Amino acid sequence: HFKKEWDYLLVKSGDELNLGNRTIKFVQTPMVHWPDSMVSYIPEEKLLLPNDAFGQHIASPERFDDELGWNIVHESAANYYANIVLPYGDQVKKALETINQLPIDMIAPSHGIIWRANIPKIIDAYTRWANHETECKALIVYDTMWGSTKEIATALASGLEAVGIPVITRSLQTSHMSEIMSDVLVSKGILVGSSTLNNGMLSSVAGFLNYLKGLRPQKRLGFAFGSYGWGGQGAKNVQEVLKSMGWELPAEPINIQYVPDPAELDFVRETGMKIGRIIKG
Structure with a gap:
């Protein structure tokens, strides 16, 4: 984007980065919703950093889904999916296959509220949306x-x-x-x-x-x-x-x-x- 040479560390699916007390594992999820999209997972915290997946266009003083309430966060997540992620249902399904194999206590997307109380519900919603179930x-x-x-x-x-x-x-x-x-x-x-x-x-x-x-x-x-x-x-x-x-x-x-x-x-x-x-x- 900036057309400059940066000191990058390139990673791909299956790679890990040891930070000492924590490890970051990487899984590429292309077109959810960018070609270079990637999910990061910290097993020591059971923390998923999914980039754009599970995000919402929402801003509030509350940081977590249980603080704001399922109905509000779900509505915003649905609007986010419908306007941004909807064309990439097949790619979302592939990403979900990987995510469903991980023990997850928290999902922190790039946009919006952090999920901790309603993780099974939002994963189920994404599964339905990715399959175009109505x-x-x-x-x-x-x-x-x-x-x-x-x-x-x-x-x-x-x-x-x-x-x-x-x-x-x-x-x-x-x-x-x-x-x-x-x-x-x-x-x-x-x-x-x-x-x-x-x-x-x-x-x-x-x-x-x-x-x-x-x-x-x-x-x-x-x-x-x-x-x-x-x-x-x-x-x-x-x-x-x-x-x-x-x-x-x-x-x-x-x-x-x-x-x-x-x-x-x-x-x-x-x-x-x-x-x-x-x-x-």
């Missing part, structure tokens, strides 16, 4: 110009809830895409809606989908919806992106011209119920 719930993400796409989103949510599917609805006007990724991490169904503008989807939806595609969540059900005055390319463009991600698309997009009438909203609700039954399996 919960039986749906996430609806949309933006709207004059409210028609919002009406469709509301009707879809009603249909999903009618068959027992919990729904998280996020407007891109009020929710940042990095916050939404925490919902993507745990949701089986991802429904994305956009009005049509200038022969395409809204820029907010395009930005979200570009960000989502780069993070590569897998094993999801996708659905596109939208509204338009003429043209109607917005929902079609959303569908194309979802298809390119390799997701299952259980229904044709809903694309309604002008303000949806009661009959159209009934159809939207029925479609939500259909998608909900598929999510249930």
Whole structure:
């Protein structure tokens, strides 16, 4: 990075560095989330120094997970994983194979709170996230110009809830895409809606989908919806992106011209119920 010659000691997986009273053992974990990522382990303390793994973007006067509480630290760890580590699930699984063989009393990541009380729970969470395991719930993400796409989103949510599917609805006007990724991490169904503008989807939806595609969540059900005055390319463009991600698309997009009438909203609700039954399996 600095393009200078430094007096480095190069280490690789299996190497050890004796510090006298303590020993550092090294395990390379490439792409979690950097090519040169490495886990360090101090057996005398049963202390794991995992670099970016198990980290959170959180700052508090508390230093340990039991001081701040599992719910808060887990939420932050999930957001960190969803926005940074998610594309590297296969590499995470390899790292976990090594970590699970070590006796660990404490995990001190490069970012955030130190784990000591909830180590089995965060390792279990990482295992689920790395395998792209989701919960039986749906996430609806949309933006709207004059409210028609919002009406469709509301009707879809009603249909999903009618068959027992919990729904998280996020407007891109009020929710940042990095916050939404925490919902993507745990949701089986991802429904994305956009009005049509200038022969395409809204820029907010395009930005979200570009960000989502780069993070590569897998094993999801996708659905596109939208509204338009003429043209109607917005929902079609959303569908194309979802298809390119390799997701299952259980229904044709809903694309309604002008303000949806009661009959159209009934159809939207029925479609939500259909998608909900598929999510249930």
